[in-house]
Amino acid sequence: MKRNLLTTLFLSGASFILLQHTASAQLSVTGQLRTRTELRDGQGSLPAEDAKASVFTNQRTRLNLGYNTSRYRFLVSVQDVRVWGADQSTISNLEGSKLFMHQAWGEMILSDSTTINVDNLSVKAGRQEIVYDDARLLGNLDWLQQARRHDAIVLKFSNKGWAADAGFAFNQNHGKDTPGKNGNVYNGTPPAPVVPGTNGIGMMYKSMQYLYLARTTKFGKVNALLFKDDFQKTQTIAGVTTPAEGVNSRITVGGALFATITDALKLNAAAYYQGNNDRFGNTLDAYNLTADAAYSYNKLTINPGFDFLSGNNTTKQGTVNHRFDPLYGTPHKFWGYMDYFYVADPFGVDGNAGRSPGLVDYFIRNRYKASDKLQFTLDLHEFYAANKIADSELSPTGKAATTRRLGTELDVVANYSIFKNVAIEAGYATLFATDNLNLLKAPATTKQERGQWAYLMLNFTPDFLAR
Template identity: 85%
Template sequence: MKRNLLKALFFTGAGFILLQHTASAQVSLTGQLRTRTELRDGQGTLPAQDAKASVFTSQRTRLNLGYNASKYRVFVSVQDVRVWGSDQSTISNLEGSKLFLHQAWGEMILSDSATINVENLSIKAGRQEIMYDDSRLLGNLDWLQQARRHDAIVLKFSHKGWAADAGFAFNQNHGKDTPGKSGNIYNGTPTAPVVPGTNGIGMMYKSMQYLYAAKTMKYGKVTGLLFKDDFQKTQTIDGMITPVAGVNSRITIGGAVFSKVSDKIGFNAAAYYQGNNDRVGNTLDAYNLTADASYSSGKFTTNPGFDYLSGNNTTKQSSVNHRFDPLYGTPHKFWGFMDYFYVADPFGVDGNLTRSPGLVDYFIRNKFKASDKLIVALDLHEFYAANKIADSEVNPTGSTGSDRRLGTELDLVLNYSLLKNVNIEAGYATIFATDKLNVLKAPAKTKQDRGQWAYLMLNFTPDFLAKN
């Protein structure tokens, strides 16, 4: 009943806006219907010896309404995400709401020729996607059907090739003063069977603040990021992990260069440092280095490079955490489509996130535009641990030896445009793992040395107001 009422209100409001204001302002109404059928046989983690492959279809249905006036903008995106067949005759409370707001924000324009003479100065508030650069640390994670969004306020500035954003967020569990409970104690770990984030962190931030700056020039762009996220402190009380007053603050700082040397050659590089404290209060000292080059010749592009994400020496006990966390980016884009690294399923000795050795990824990405409608991509990854790997968590002083190689992954994607707003995509990925990767993935102790995954995705992106 609640869901039907929400739908009715939304469509009524959308229709009213379209009828009343189309003549005086710019209105957009777009959508997306994306179905993805997947075959999983070791996607995310190595399969157990007796594991059987699974097949399922998930669907994202999204409706986007935008309204642009001279002094402000409003955007609302409602989406429904579900697995085909998951609905029962009586819906369990554990399933949660399947219809929810993906985005709902308003942006007020503070600059124009009569007031502040800059290209843009605005304040954007509400539920929104936050994306910068190549989505390494901050991205919308669009591959995931649910995608990623933040409840935040962002001050935005741009003028003559310069851009700067300042963002702020403050999360609460409720908006009432409950007797016996502090309204500022935030439980970032939900009671429902879900894992917040996509990097195995398992906890939402209490608050976050960031400053992003960029300068666009003739041959590329230089960017800088200062990001702080604060996590509610916890204590074990009566055997249960309980949030208490205070926060542990993590600080990430760094920058990137995106350059185009010529029409055929490009070069990108980035370096980020993470310090202060991790989410549980340990001293944090970690970093991420990456560089890649690209060469385009006609229809073919090749893109070799490497990623280095620091980690812990798992054969030694330490109070300092050297594991770099890629914040709220898009791991699926960078570290293999099999999603073995920095996704919801953590990697570390016996699957323990705090005992992660970090990652070194040597990659070469290749793309071939076979025609105006067909694009073929083939990526190759060679994975290594960035630090020593212990035999097991119960034997942390043991070592699997000096060899840190984790495995080789191959990713193949074919994307074909059927119509202007309809495309079909098929992919296949496989990883050939070493025994070192077996140690780093949980829970099964005896696993197969190969995982594979395939998908077929049909994507409709209609523009309901466009002229045919």
């Protein structure tokens, strides 16, 4: 009886403290459970002639704990990602942990009315998502169940429509200073079957530094980005490649405009240049251009535009790499839901991303908001190579391509909010490919001319302290 009374008193006290925090909007406890059942029949790469479609369900389970005061902010986000049935009922020690820290950061606020009188001046350190604007080059890749995060420190400033962020990261495999484990050498390529990155880069950066500037007005937003990521050099001895001293540095610079012309018309444009060296140390000279317009009429929004990502003339080998890499953004959002370009699966002659001819994407995205709960999207993409496509010893015809056309993709999505914090989403995508696309997706063997993919997703996003 005494133990029960103490337990009751403890729980009552904890509940009282929790409610007090909630009332002052300091403590937040939210979560997510997102299941996605997929049918894949050529998602990511064209299916082989005798391939059969696969069906599976993957799940993300996430718990977020946040705490805000006038002097600091704090967030811990833990998530578990797995495919249903991948674990035995009793997990062996060889299975490994799928529970990992998605975010864990603290943000120290340096500005208030008694110090520097600006909207915000703060320092944010720890594991965090880095997302800017439309997530083209820097995004959290939320579509992927694992998502993306960085171990970094970011100095953040904003005041009266101006914003400036400076970010820094330095990666290491361990914290030891022992023979054979030099603290200056970083192995950024994890062992198989883990696939590093989502843009075919195959290696995590050793360090990165960036500066982001933005100005927001009633007419829209304009920004500029300077981003440098450094990759550990490698050496090959007796056929074995290992990390070596020094880094190869890649520099990306550019900006974007998000303009509101009228309530019904918006225009977006961006231009970025990549130079210095790629991760292998080759001279880099690449660029990305994009523009689109969005016109809304009643419940319908029509959004035509184009993307141009430079690439290499794959009919001949050169010493300069012209392949533009979309850094750490969200390829799934821009270049088709089938994920044929700039994801983990290589896009280039014989599957060599270094021999990628780049990409031109002419698209028209359509959104129809039937109600506050129901929305439909219909996207159409027409893909071309940005440069000449070489022949290949693995090509079914053994001949060079006569055109640059890669194929046509159609994406259809329906999203319905069942009630607050619970939504269901269904999608279907199909791609009609040319022989060129078969050639550029590894392995370049005889494949079907069409790929398709469908999914059904249930998304719970509870706010545990909401009243």
